[in-house]
Amino acid sequence: MNNPFVFNAASTLDNELLLKMFISDHNYSRFIESKRNVFLWGERGCGKTMTLLFNKLSLQKKANELAAQGSSIEYIPVYVSCITPLTFKREHLLLEDEFKAAVISEHYFSLSIALALVESVLEVPEALKFFEEDSLSSDLEYIFDRELPNGKNPFSRLKRFLTKQFIHTQKEINKSDSNSFYDDTFTFTSIVIPLIELITETDQLKQVHFVFMMDDAHDLNIHQRRALNSWIAYRDNSSFSFKVSAAKTPDYSLTTTSGGAILPGHDYVNVDIEQPYQNNDSAFGQLARKIISKRLELIGVDEKPEEFFPVNSSMVSDLKKSKAIALDLAHKKYRSSEKKAINDFVYKYTRAIYFRNRSSKANRPPYSGLETIIHLSSGVIRNLLEPCYVMYDDMVSKRTEPIQNIIPSVQTDAINRLSDNYWERLRDGIDNEIDGCTSESARQVENLFNGLAELFRSRLLDENCSEPRAIAFTISARSDEIMDQLHPILSVARRAQLIYVRSGSAKDQGAKEDYYIPNKMLWPSRGLDPVGQHARVSIQAGALLDCALNKTSIPHKKSSVITDSQPGLFDDE
Numbered sequence: 200m201n202n203p204f205v206f207n208a209a210s211t212l213d214n215e216l217l218l219k220m221f222i223s224d225h226n227y228s229r230f231i232e233s234k235r236n237v238f239l240w241g242e243r244g245c246g247k248t249m250t251l252l253f254n255k256l257s258l259q260k261k262a263n264e265l266a267a268q269g270s271s272i273e274y275i276p277v278y279v280s281c282i283t284p285l286t287f288k289r290e291h292l293l294l295e296d297e298f299k300a301a302v303i304s305e306h307y308f309s310l311s312i313a314l315a316l317v318e319s320v321l322e323v324p325e326a327l328k329f330f331e332e333d334s335l336s337s338d339l340e341y342i343f344d345r346e347l348p349n350g351k352n353p354f355s356r357l358k359r360f361l362t363k364q365f366i367h368t369q370k371e372i373n374k375s376d377s378n379s380f381y382d383d384t385f386t387f388t389s390i391v392i393p394l395i396e397l398i399t400e401t402d403q404l405k406q407v408h409f410v411f412m413m414d415d416a417h418d419l420n421i422h423q424r425r426a427l428n429s430w431i432a433y434r435d436n437s438s439f440s441f442k443v444s445a446a447k448t449p450d451y452s453l454t455t456t457s458g459g460a461i462l463p464g465h466d467y468v469n470v471d472i473e474q475p476y477q478n479n480d481s482a483f484g485q486l487a488r489k490i491i492s493k494r495l496e497l498i499g500v501d502e503k504p505e506e507f508f509p510v511n512s513s514m515v516s517d518l519k520k521s522k523a524i525a526l527d528l529a530h531k532k533y534r535s536s537e538k539k540a541i542n543d544f545v546y547k548y549t550r551a552i553y554f555r556n557r558s559s560k561a562n563r564p565p566y567s568g569l570e571t572i573i574h575l576s577s578g579v580i581r582n583l584l585e586p587c588y589v590m591y592d593d594m595v596s597k598r599t600e601p602i603q604n605i606i607p608s609v610q611t612d613a614i615n616r617l618s619d620n621y622w623e624r625l626r627d628g629i630d631n632e633i634d635g636c637t638s639e640s641a642r643q644v645e646n647l648f649n650g651l652a653e654l655f656r657s658r659l660l661d662e663n664c665s666e667p668r669a670i671a672f673t674i675s676a677r678s679d680e681i682m683d684q685l686h687p688i689l690s691v692a693r694r695a696q697l698i699y700v701r702s703g704s705a706k707d708q709g710a711k712e713d714y715y716i717p718n719k720m721l722w723p724s725r726g727l728d729p730v731g732q733h734a735r736v737s738i739q740a741g742a743l744l745d746c747a748l749n750k751t752s753i754p755h756k757k758s759s760v761i762t763d764s765q766p767g768l769f770d771d772e
Contacts, residue, residue, distance in 0.1 A: 202595075203494040204587035206244075206580075219497065221253040222489050228254055230470055231442050232274060234408055236431045238463075239444040241472035242699060244581025247444035250472065251278060251412040258410065259322055266325035271403050275323065276410045279315045282418045301456070303372055304422035306384035310368070312411065313390045314361045319409075320398065321354050329401045342393045387430050395438050409439040416445040421452065429455040432466050441467075447700065448693065473578055487573045487583055494587075502603060508590075510568030511607035514553075521553040550728050551667040555660055557726075566614040566723050567607040574729045575614065575719045577699055582720065589613040618723035621697070629695045636691045643688050643747040648697065650746035651717055652725045654736070654753040659727060661755070666734035670727065671701075671716045676739040685744045689715070697721070703735070 230237045231254045241247050258276040265272045320326065335353040340346055343360065350356035364385075399405050416427065431441050432455055445451055453460045463469045491504040500507065522545060529544040557564065566575075576583035590605045590613040597609070624632075625648060628641035651672070658664045674685075692698040698717050705712040719729040738753060745751045 202588055202591050203498045203500075204491075204584045204591055206584040206588065217249070217252055218256060220490075220493060221249055222486060222493065227470070227472070228257065230468065231410065231412075232258070233468075234436050234440050236436065236440050236467035237442045237470055238467055239442065239470050239472050240447055241444070242579050243446050243696060244579050245473055246580050247446075247472055248414050251414050251442065251444055255412060259319075262323045263325060266323050266329075266403070269403065271405070272323070272326060272407045274408050274410055275319050276412060277312070277315050277319045278412045278414065279312055281413060281415045281423075301422040301425075302384055303368075304420055305386055305426045306368065307365075308419070308423045308426060309385045309387050309390050310361055310364055312387070313385070313394060314358065316391065316394055316409065317354050317358045317361065321358065326404065327352055327354065329403045335397075338397055342397065343390075387426065399438055407438070411439060411441045413441055413443045416443045417448055417451060424452055425454055425456045428453055428461050429457065432459070432461050443467075444472075448690075450690065483578050484573055487576065487580075488569075490580065490583065491569075491587065494584075500601075500603065505569045507604050508567070508569045508572055508587075508610060509604060509607060510571075511565035511611065514565050514567070517556075518549065518553050521556065522549045524552050525549045547666065547668065547732060550730060551659055551664075554726070554728055555662070563611075563615055563723060563726055565607060565611045566729070567610040571614075571729060572610075574731070575723075577716060577719045579696075579699075582718070586610075586613055586617055586720075589617060614720075614723050618720055621718065621721050622724050624695075625697075629691065629697075633691055633694050636694075640688065640691050644692050644695070644697070646750045647688060647692070647743065647747040648717065648721065650743075650751070650753045652721065652727070654738075654755060655722075655727055656725055657755050658736070666732060666736075668728050668730070668732040669734040669736050670719070670722065670729075670731040671714050671734075672736040672738045673712060673714045674740050674743065675737045676741060678740065681740045681744050685740055685747070688744075688747050 227239070227250050230239075231251075239247050239250065255276040255278045258274045262272045262275055330353070332353055336347065336356070339353055339357055345360065347353070347356040348359040348363070350359055368384075395409060399407060413427065416424065419427065427441070427443070431443075455461065461467060488504050491507070495502065495504070495507060525545045525548045526541070528548070529541040532544065533540045535541075554564065572586055573583060575586060590610050591602065593609050593613055594602050594605050625641075625645040628638055629644060630636040630638045630641040633641075655670050658669065659667050661667060674682075689698065693700065696718060698715055700713050700715055702711050702713055704710070714735045719731070722729045742751075742753050746753050
């Protein structure tokens with residue numbers, strides 16, 4: 200590995216490297232090994248696939264060890280990617296008949312699950328000794344009403360058969376007249392459940408629980424998603440369960456083929472894969488350090504993450520001066536006994552004073568240091584690794600000797616360049632990368648983020664602003680008419696990962712509300728502070744919509760602020 204911060208999709212990593220890179224959490228395994236259906240929610244790039252694959256390997260190892268001992272196997276993991284050509288088919292869109300579209304979609308999906316199931320069994324070679332081959336072959340041919348191709352063992356033969364079915368299906372649905380084909384398609388109950396029942400007839404496998412790990416379920420088409428929800432609603436989870444990973448999207452449907460909907464707590468357990476890393480004890484900061492440390496170990500670098508990404512010394516000095524100014528102002532404002540009020544004031548205003556005191560003609564602030572990099576990630580692992588990768592690559596081009604740290608100037612250049620790239624995406628129009636996004640919607644998104652940048656900068660530079668470093672917002676004064684127009688704009692921004700939705704405490708005691716955090720990598724280009732603070736600006740829905748449609752400024756004075764008492768990623772409690 201030349202660059203330790205390369206962010207390959209977890210599905211492309213070899214098993215050895217995946218195991219080396221994974222940060223054990225001791226929590227998700229508990230959910231994945233349970234016999235309940237589970238949804239793992241999280242933004243793209245937050246580690247959902249890595250979590251599923253790591254646990255697949257762990258369960259696979261357990262299954263192999265038990266099989267080698269001749270003992271009963273507890274779990275067999277079945278990993279199914281929902282973005283492969285086997286499931287992510289669009290032929291259904293060519294069919295005018297909605298019923299046929301649903302049939303062909305479920306057929307593809309069921310075939311892919313059955314194939315993954317067979318491949319998982321083959322990955323436990325010792326388990327194959329539990330089967331009587333002639334009897335198994337006969338049973339399989341009875342289930343599928345087909346003669347299986349030749350092969351080493353019945354499961355190898357079945358794998359060849361299922362693979363051929365995909366090819367056959369592709370040919371049939373491309374014919375002008377394929378009505379007869381729809382009478383010969385598979386469903387979950389006609390192919391997967393009979394396979395499970397057949398496998399669990401064996402003494403050593405009768406207690407086995409199949410863990411279907413459905414990765415990136417948000418990429419399934421609507422028919423496949425409804426089918427999956429219907430299977431999740433299946434009342435008997437003694438022999439199988441689903442662990443579904445999906446990106447947080449506002450339009451993820453939980454409806455079934457019958458028109459009902461699966462319910463959290465009743466049909467499945469919700470697990471927010473991001474939540475444990477963004478709580479009061481600054482867990483994401485800890486995770487980020489572990490990830491970077493492990494990456495550095497892979498190339499033999501023994502430096503601590505903070506030492507590998509040092510802070511610009513001039514910024515450290517300037518922040519000390521700003522802190523002294525803030526402390527002096529706090530002592531003038533509060534009595535010496537009001538220590539908490541003084542500390543809160545210093546926390547709120549030190550960095551704001553630093554940014555305000557910079558000359559308008561000065562270059563951008565020297566963004567650098569581990570803390571800044573982690574804050575720029577917005578709590579998404581992929582966003583954490585991207586600037587590290589660019590910085591390391593830039594450093595290699597400047598030096599021939601082994602890299603022991605990334606000098607601050609290189610960090611700053613990389614961060615500014617990446618930030619500029621985000622705004623170039625917006626100016627060029629994200630309609631060319633987001634399905635269903637029109638050029639008009641792309642311009643509206645650009646207008647919105649320009650307006651948000653102006654608002655947050657005016658607040659940062661306003662000496663009378665009570666929460667100058669707030670860079671998150673809630674939406675107030677909602678109406679159905681306005682939100683019907685605003686939601687599609689925000690949805691496009693979310694799918695482009697330009698904005699994230701989180702949940703936090705509202706003004707009402709004990710209540711929760713959604714709030715929005717623009718991708719912090721946007722802010723260096725505008726000279727803003729990506730570290731931010733624990734406050735959310737309340738913006739009227741009409742002001743946001745007007746900004747998006749007409750390029751109007753978002754009123755600074757009319758916005759209220761909700762102070763979040765929770766400490767941030769790196770703050771002391």
